[in-house]
Amino acid sequence: MSTSQKDKPWGGRFSEATDAFVEAFTASVQFDQKMAMQDINGSIAHATMLARTGILTDDERENILLGLEQIRNEIQSGSFDWSIKLEDVHMNIEARLTERIGIAGKKLHTGRSRNDQVATDIRLYLRDAIDAICAEITRLQHGLLELASREADTIMPGFTHLQTAQPVTFGHHMLAWFENLSRDYERYIDARKRVNRMPLGAAALAGTTYPIDRNITRELLGFEALCENSLDAVSDRDFAIEFTAASSILMTHLSRFSEELVLWTSAQFNFIDLPDRFCTGSSIMPQKKNPDVPELVRGKSGRVNGHLIALLTLMKSQPLAYNKDNQEDKEPLFDTVDTVRNCLRAYADMIPAIEVKREVMREAAKRGFSTATDLADYLVKRGVAFRDSHEIVGKAVRYGVENRKDLAEMSLEELRQFSDQINNDVFEVLTLEGSVNARNHIGGTAPVQVRAAIARAQNRLAKRLD
Numbered sequence: 001m002s003t004s005q006k007d008k009p010w011g012g013r014f015s016e017a018t019d020a021f022v023e024a025f026t027a028s029v030q031f032d033q034k035m036a037m038q039d040i041n042g043s044i045a046h047a048t049m050l051a052r053t054g055i056l057t058d059d060e061r062e063n064i065l066l067g068l069e070q071i072r073n074e075i076q077s078g079s080f081d082w083s084i085k086l087e088d089v090h091m092n093i094e095a096r097l098t099e100r101i102g103i104a105g106k107k108l109h110t111g112r113s114r115n116d117q118v119a120t121d122i123r124l125y126l127r128d129a130i131d132a133i134c135a136e137i138t139r140l141q142h143g144l145l146e147l148a149s150r151e152a153d154t155i156m157p158g159f160t161h162l163q164t165a166q167p168v169t170f171g172h173h174m175l176a177w178f179e180n181l182s183r184d185y186e187r188y189i190d191a192r193k194r195v196n197r198m199p200l201g202a203a204a205l206a207g208t209t210y211p212i213d214r215n216i217t218r219e220l221l222g223f224e225a226l227c228e229n230s231l232d233a234v235s236d237r238d239f240a241i242e243f244t245a246a247s248s249i250l251m252t253h254l255s256r257f258s259e260e261l262v263l264w265t266s267a268q269f270n271f272i273d274l275p276d277r278f279c280t281g282s283s284i285m286p287q288k289k290n291p292d293v294p295e296l297v298r299g300k301s302g303r304v305n306g307h308l309i310a311l312l313t314l315m316k317s318q319p320l321a322y323n324k325d326n327q328e329d330k331e332p333l334f335d336t337v338d339t340v341r342n343c344l345r346a347y348a349d350m351i352p353a354i355e356v357k358r359e360v361m362r363e364a365a366k367r368g369f370s371t372a373t374d375l376a377d378y379l380v381k382r383g384v385a386f387r388d389s390h391e392i393v394g395k396a397v398r399y400g401v402e403n404r405k406d407l408a409e410m411s412l413e414e415l416r417q418f419s420d421q422i423n424n425d426v427f428e429v430l431t432l433e434g435s436v437n438a439r440n441h442i443g444g445t446a447p448v449q450v451r452a453a454i455a456r457a458q459n460r461l462a463k464r465l466d
């Protein structure tokens, strides 16, 4: 037997060495070593179960656990020697265990296959990732509430079609993003239920002939339930797809939010300022301060969408049960985790530090006839049919455009050209404060409602488990 095969746990039936390129081509240890701690934890639980069911002796279990803890230290201290010849994280750790403890190391894999092992490791990895992501979402949401309560009375133009529509409060606007993120949080918590099921025990595909007790391993690893069917357990990655889909939606939200921050920091809008520490300059234009963080987050949403498509496509033609295609799940999945965590971290740090230019926003809200709907509503309350009042106000706006005057800047006489139903009390309605205060119901933009919504939101966050 050639040297190269002697290295391989599966070398027995082979009569020639693996082609050097194929060895590198089929290896995954370069990226799946990220799951080393999960792999060790899974192996410890497996060995414990094997001893409790009498498949291994207590001595063997003891040796295996000691050896695995030493390997954990080697990996954490950076002294572990990863070998591409041993293909993946699982065989690297198992080979090292045998090197350290001898024959007991060779017994660890009893009643197990890399197929159920890898599926278990990914689920453990993803469960931790979801918990970390959920904690970051919560931190970002706290930041949004902080900013919203600081700016509950700040008036800005609200937009539809990116055209000035009606005045809104900046706090209300921030609460919109809070709601987006609450649904993202729910999606992760929901996906977590399906991540948190244990494939171990499925072995290669059909189960195992040893008298294992899957519930012992399940409890040791903190899984909520078992994957009930062995073929399904080793083959499906729908839980990873679901996680990535939730991530794509989250990134879409952050991307939209980013687009607003980029617009608002521009000289043309000038609504907000981002602290220098979240921006960079230009190597040629000395005046530039670029909103790199939101721009990058917006860009990175594309990469997560790509990973979602990669995983869906990877899965779509696979017959049962495990296929090597599945090895391709890790890079998109890990990159999704890292990207989402980094984007959330940047956002959670940046959002409460946003500096709001209240006067600029207020001036912008005054322009663009943002209280036109309020004037129409005023007329309706005085008996004018809404379609007629729409027409009347439309004419007033045209007059305003021609004479460069906002509605609130017109005299009573000017306004009465369009309807004799307009009286002195109209000016209260045409002010920005009058406009936002009038939208005084749950979900409306009135500052009093924004403060109530913030209080409810704080309660929701306090009820979270994390």
Ligand code: ARG
Residues within 6 Å of the ligand: 028, 032, 088, 114, 115, 118, 324, 326, 327, 328
């Ligand atoms: N490295 C493999 C993966 O990532 C582990 C499972 C391989 N199983 C096998 N029979 N080749 O999916």
